[in-house]
Amino acid sequence: xxxxxxxxxxxxxxxxxxxxxxxxxxxxxxxxxxxxxxxxxxxxxxxxxxxxxxxxxxxxxxxxxxxxxxxxxxxxxxxxxxxxxxxxxxxxxxxxxxxxxxxxxxxxxxxxxxxxxxxxxxxxxxxxxxxxxxxxxxxxxxxxxxxxxxxxxxxxxxxxxxxxxxxxxxxxxxxxxxxxxxxxxxxxxxxxxxxxxxxxxxxxxxxxxxxxxxxxxxxxxxxxxxxxxxxxxxxxxxxxxxxxxxxxxxxxxxxxxxxxxxxxxxxxxxxxxxxxxxxxxxxxxxxxxxxxxxxxxxxxxxxxxxxxxxxxxxxxxxxxxxxxxxxxxxxxxxxxxxxxxxxxxxxxxxxxxxxxx
Amino acid sequence: xxxxxxxxxxxxxxxxxxxxxxxxxxxxxxxxxxxxxxxxxxxxxxxxxxxxxxxxxxxxxxxxxxxxxxxxxxxxxxxxxxxxxxxxxxxxxxxxxxxxxxxxxxxxxxxxxxxxxxxxxxxxxxxxxxxxxxxxxxxxxxxxxxxxxxxxxxxxxxxxxxxxxxxxxxxxxxxxxxxxxxxxxxxxxxxxxxxxxxxxxxxxxxxxxxxxxxxxxxxxxxxxxxxxxxxxxxxxxxxxxxxxxxxxxxxxxxxxxxxxxxxxxxxxxxxxxxxxxxxxxxxxxxxxxxxxxxxxxxxxxxxxxxxxxxxxxxxxxxxxxxxxxxxxxxxxxxxx
Numbered sequence: 001x002x003x004x005x006x007x008x009x010x011x012x013x014x015x016x017x018x019x020x021x022x023x024x025x026x027x028x029x030x031x032x033x034x035x036x037x038x039x040x041x042x043x044x045x046x047x048x049x050x051x052x053x054x055x056x057x058x059x060x061x062x063x064x065x066x067x068x069x070x071x072x073x074x075x076x077x078x079x080x081x082x083x084x085x086x087x088x089x090x091x092x093x094x095x096x097x098x099x100x101x102x103x104x105x106x107x108x109x110x111x112x113x114x115x116x117x118x119x120x121x122x123x124x125x126x127x128x129x130x131x132x133x134x135x136x137x138x139x140x141x142x143x144x145x146x147x148x149x150x151x152x153x154x155x156x157x158x159x160x161x162x163x164x165x166x167x168x169x170x171x172x173x174x175x176x177x178x179x180x181x182x183x184x185x186x187x188x189x190x191x192x193x194x195x196x197x198x199x200x201x202x203x204x205x206x207x208x209x210x211x212x213x214x215x216x217x218x219x220x221x222x223x224x225x226x227x228x229x230x231x232x233x234x235x236x237x238x239x240x241x242x243x244x245x246x247x248x249x250x251x252x253x254x255x256x257x258x259x260x261x262x263x264x265x266x267x268x269x270x271x272x273x274x275x276x277x278x279x280x281x282x283x284x285x286x287x288x289x290x291x292x293x294x295x296x297x298x299x300x301x302x303x304x305x306x307x308x309x310x311x312x313x314x315x316x317x318x319x320x321x322x323x324x325x326x327x328x329x330x331x332x333x334x335x336x337x338x339x340x341x342x343x344x345x346x347x348x349x350x351x352x353x354x355x356x357x
Numbered sequence: 358x359x360x361x362x363x364x365x366x367x368x369x370x371x372x373x374x375x376x377x378x379x380x381x382x383x384x385x386x387x388x389x390x391x392x393x394x395x396x397x398x399x400x401x402x403x404x405x406x407x408x409x410x411x412x413x414x415x416x417x418x419x420x421x422x423x424x425x426x427x428x429x430x431x432x433x434x435x436x437x438x439x440x441x442x443x444x445x446x447x448x449x450x451x452x453x454x455x456x457x458x459x460x461x462x463x464x465x466x467x468x469x470x471x472x473x474x475x476x477x478x479x480x481x482x483x484x485x486x487x488x489x490x491x492x493x494x495x496x497x498x499x500x501x502x503x504x505x506x507x508x509x510x511x512x513x514x515x516x517x518x519x520x521x522x523x524x525x526x527x528x529x530x531x532x533x534x535x536x537x538x539x540x541x542x543x544x545x546x547x548x549x550x551x552x553x554x555x556x557x558x559x560x561x562x563x564x565x566x567x568x569x570x571x572x573x574x575x576x577x578x579x580x581x582x583x584x585x586x587x588x589x590x591x592x593x594x595x596x597x598x599x600x601x602x603x604x605x606x607x608x609x610x611x612x613x614x615x616x617x618x619x620x621x622x623x624x625x626x627x628x629x630x631x632x633x634x635x636x637x638x639x640x641x642x643x644x645x646x647x648x649x650x651x652x653x654x655x656x657x658x659x660x661x662x663x664x665x666x667x668x669x670x671x672x673x674x675x676x677x678x679x680x681x682x683x684x685x686x687x688x689x690x691x692x693x
Contacts, residue, residue, distance in 0.1 A: 061597050094599025101597070106590035111612050111687055120608075121598050156688040172598065 010212050011037040011060075011180060016072035018055050018064065018236075025285040029055040031236040032072070034311070037180070042206060042213040044223030044244075046259075047233035050281050053216045056233075057182045060214075061099050076180070091125045098173040102185040104165035108157035114141070114168045115153025121175040140171040145201060163194035167201070174205065181206070182214045187222065199226055220259055224248060229316075232256045235282050235292035238311050240320040252318070252325035254299045278348060291323070299324045299334045300344040365680055369673050376669040377454075377662075381447045384658045392656075394433045394463050398426050406430060454666070460659045462652075469663045472648060477667060479548075480637070480644035483567070484629050486560050488622065490568030491575055495618070498572070499579030500606050506584050514576070521573035526632045530566040530639040537562055548642040563640045567632050571625060575618050582614035589613075615686055623679035627672045 018030040030052040037043050045053045058064050060074060062085040074081040076097065084092055101107040109117055118140055119133035128136065134153060141149035144167040157165055166186065173181055183202060187195040203226050206213045217223055223230045224244045232240045232253065240253040251257045261275045279296035291309050294300040303323050313319035324334035338350045391399040406427040434440045438449055453460060459469035498518075502511040524532075538546035550556045586592065587610055595605045634646030641647075645664055652660035684691045 063593060063596055090601065091599060093597065098599075099597040101590055101594055103590055107594040109591040109595070109609055109613075110689060112609075120600075124598075124600060124604065158689050169594070172594075 008039045009036050010039040010041075010077060012073070012075040013056075013060075014073040014075075016056065016059060016074065017070070018052070018059055019069040020065075021067060021069065022285070027284045028287060029068075029236055029284060030059070033233075033236075033238050035231055035238065035241065036315075037212055037214065038228075039179070040206075040210045040212055041228045042203075042215060042226065044215045044217065044227035044230040045233060046217055046220050046223050046230055048218055048281055050235075050284065051233040052236035053233050054184055055236075057099065057184050057214065057216055060182060061097065062093055063099075094121060094178075095125050095176040096178055097180045097182070098176070098178040099182040099184060100166075100169050100173050100186045103189040104162050104169050105189065107169055108165055110157055113154055113156055114160065118153075118168070118172045118175055121172060125176050136175070137171070140175055141168070144168075144171045144174070144205070145197075146171075162190045163198065166190055166194075166198055170198075170202065170205070174209075177209065178211060180212045180214070182216070184216045185218065186215070188218070195222070202226070220248075221263060232259070235287065236284060237292065237308075237321065238319075239293070239322070241311070241313075242318040242320075246318050250318075250327055252320040252327060252331075253293075253322050254297045254324075254326050254331070255293045256320075257326040258296075258298075291321075294344075295346045295348065297346070298338065298344060298348065298350050299326065299331055300346045300348065301334045301337065302345045305345055361684075362681075365677055369677055372673050373666075373670055376673075377451065377666045378447055380662050380665045380669070381450060382443050384662055385443050385446065391430070391433060391439055394437065395430055398430060401426060401430065450662070454663070459663045462657050462660050464655050464657045469660055472660065473645075473663065473667055476643060476645045476648045479642060480630070480633055480646060481671075482556070483560055483563055483633055483637070483642065483644060484626065486557075486564035487567035487571065487629060487633075488626075490564050491571035492618075492622075494568070494572035495575030495579060496611070499576045499583060500611065502576070503580045503583035503587065504602065504606060506580070511580070518573035518576050521569050522577075524570065526566055526570065527635050527639060529569060530563070530636055533562045533566055534639065546640070548640060559640075560642075563633075563636045563642060566636050566639070567629055571629070574621060574625070578617040578621060579614060582617050583610055586610045586614045612686055616683070619679055619682050619686065623676040626675045630668050630672070 013033060013035050016030055016033040017028075020027040020029055033052070033056055035043065045056065047053045055064070059068075059070060060076075060081065062081070064070065070082065081097075108114070112120075115134050115137045118137035119128075119130065122128045122133040122136055123130065138149045138153050141152055146152050146164060146167050152160070152164070152168075157168070160168065166189075170186075181202075186202065187198050190198065199222060202213065202215070205211070215223060215227055220230070227244060229241065230244050230247050231238050232247075232255065234253075234255050240247065240251065240256045242251075247256060248260065251260060255277075258275070258277045262277060264274060265272075277296055282292050282295070288305075289308060290306065291297070291300070291304040294304040297304070299322075301324055309321045309323050311319050311321040322331075324331045335350070338344045339352075342351065343349050389399055409427050438446050441449075450460070457470065459473065461468055462472075498514060502514045505511060534546055537544045544562050545555075545559050546562075548556075548559045550559070583606075589610075592605060592610055595609045600609070630646070633644060634650060636642070637644045637646040638650065645668065649661065649664045652664065
């Protein structure tokens with residue numbers, strides 16, 4: 001799998017597993033996640049809360065709490081990231097690989113001026129002197145589209161709006177010219193009107209700098225159009241991976257399918273009812289040996305409850321982890337059988353076809 | 358900001374008025390100031406002196422009066438305005454005080470302003486040194502225990518800090534005195550001042566006595582606040598920026614975690630002055646505490662009132678400074 005595009009692979013994650021021991025049992029936050037990211041490419045990781053997308057990002061950034069048990073390989077530009085973490089390598093995170101967080105209201109230090117916070121990165125990693133670092137910070141603020149950067153460097157975060165603050169955070173992440181930027185829900189906490197601006201900004205910056213990006217979001221719409229590839233996560237596993245057009249036009253995993261149906265679409269007549277996904281996300285403590293989505297899945301057949309479907313398909317093209325994929329004959333058969341019985345193998349009531357599949 | 362300072366200064370003046378008036382009134386109403394000046398003669402009833410004045414009593418033998426006694430009483434009353442009521446006397450005292458005239462001791466006639474000038478700097482140096490000791494110990498200690506909260510070091514230091522908190526000042530002072538001054542003779546056991554170095558050495562043990570307990574208090578507060586701050590997103594952000602743990606602790610987390618410490622710093626300065634009173638006795642330091650105790654024991658109200666006023670003003674000023682510190686610690690306070 002990995003051999004297919006070794007040449008320009010920047011990040012390669014193999015069988016990444018993260019567990020958190022708690023008093024109630026071990027939380028299986030990430031289970032065997034495998035993906036590659038080419039240089040300059042962008043990958044969208046989509047999933048609901050608790051799907052393991054943020055934990056995956058934090059593993060890459062070495063931000064997990066000490067109690068986390070991690071296994072699997074993370075290779076970034078030929079270096080073993082987990083080994084670097086153990087060695088306590090300096091000037092790697094924040095320089096080559098950086099991250100932008102969800103909430104700009106809280107991710108800036110309230111007691112430091114914006115300029116100082118950006119300059120700090122430059123001074124810490126690149127040993128710039130204070131004056132040139134501040135000048136560079138001003139320059140960066142301009143690059144991320146902040147008006148009057150000369151004034152903003154001397155302002156405190158609380159004096160800026162959420163959108164501007166997120167731009168400051170982005171400027172901070174870009175300061176040392178990273179080759180990979182991980183954006184963890186970068187627009188979730190800002191106004192909808194600002195969201196598009198920020199996403200476009202990230203996209204432009206990425207292209208201009210030839211930087212790779214992992215965009216983590218719970219919103220499929222956000223990932224579409226800005227990512228070369230989208231990976232859908234559910235209950236700590238990658239369940240489907242494809243280019244955006246493939247994913248939106250010809251999804252295979254019933255979860256992706258259901259997600260797409262729950263988004264309002266402009267080509268549908270108004271007042272079309274959205275279809276919510278029944279049930280709730282699964283417990284990640286001691287999950288049963290079955291497809292994690294089966295209890296909420298309209299396609300679930302007895303075999304879904306017997307083993308965990310592994311992700312397979314053509315790497316870099318379309319991969320999915322399902323025994324009865326949607327938009328295929330196997331899926332249609334499964335749905336027809338479930339309709340005939342009135343319920344799925346996991347006991348979910350199925351009474352109608354639920355759209356055109 | 359300007360308005361904020363003005364408002365605080367107005368409050369400050371009010372507090373100083375209240376404190377000085379209450380001290381003045383209580384020391385004038387409890388006990389008889391006249392007794393402190395003229396002694397047993399204050400027991401002579403007013404009527405008797407009036408009778409002497411009218412010439413009704415001339416037989417000094419039978420009345421037990423000395424002819425000069427009444428004149429002496431009248432002079433004492435006049436000089437110290439004792440025939441006026443408390444509020445008037447307070448007014449006179451206050452206007453003298455403001456113009457720098459602290460009055461004189463009833464007992465030995467010393468100028469109180471001289472006493473203050475001589476004694477206050479010693480106490481200030483002691484308290485400043487104690488606070489430096491306390492913060493110097495508490496900050497690295499608090500950082501170290503918050504860094505790996507509830508692990509080995511933190512658990513041991515919890516025991517240690519509660520231990521320090523429960524030792525009273527006087528006991529700690531005597532223990533330090535025994536080991537460092539008597540047994541190992543590293544520091545002098547009595548105050549001496551032959552240049553700043555010898556004074557610093559002489560003040561080290563007293564400052565430790567005052568500072569160690571305080572360090573434990575600060576450490577507890579700083580640890581708790583730091584643990585909270587370390588959960589903040591901007592700390593994760595700093596970590597994602599690749600900063601070392603030490604850099605994050607001291608450059609990012611420490612300043613926003615200093616609120617409780619600074620508050621208690623201000624409040625504790627009062628307690629520290631009280632503590633200095635005891636510690637000055639143990640180490641024979643000629644500070645304001647020692648003088649205050651002596652003044653109380655020798656029944657010298659003008660000295661007691663003046664010293665308490667000086668201490669109260671100092672306390673209010675420090676807390677004013679603490680309020681300004683909040684603005685420094687968190688820029689959001691400045692604008693609101």
